[in-house]
Amino acid sequence: MRLLWAGPYSLLGLLLAPFFRRRSRRRGALVCEGAAWPRRLGWRYRAITFGHVVLSVDDLDERTFEHEMAHVRQYERWGPAYGPAYGFSSLKALVKGLHYYRDNGFEMAARAVEPFFPPRTPYGSTSDTKNDLSNDGPG
Secondary structure, X not given: OHHHHHHHXXXXXXXXXXXXXXXXXXXXXXXXXXXXXXXXXXXXXXXXXXXXXXXXXXXXXXXHHHHHHHHHHHHHHHHHHHHHHHHHHHHHHHHOOOOOOOOOHHHXXXXXXXXXXXXXXXXXXXXXXXXXXXXXXXX
16 A cells, blocks of 8 residues: 555655666665766756655665665655655644744655764765765655
8 A cells, every 4th residue: 555655655755766877675665776967957956855855966875775765765755646745744843933944844854863873074974975965855
């Protein structure tokens, strides 16, 4: 039932999956990694999840993977209402004078897994500087 409930969003992810260099199954999700085209289109973020499909412009570290898996669980819980609810949460943050992403309730819940990982450097990862925007966007 969880697959069907998140299914409409998973279909969108499946349409984009062939445009990533690597695809694998991890814990019930299709993980697609490695694509330069989103950056060329102006995409600033490192990863985004659509249902049971996780799309990442580079290799996912464990911290980001767990963050994205939290979104998979949110899709399973909210189903087709996830998109509107996510948008409403961003709007609610903006109306309160907060940040549309950082203060979005869905993102805050997904970041709740992060205390279990080493802190990020100012550049967004624990060991390098290649992902300076990894904690500043949809995921």
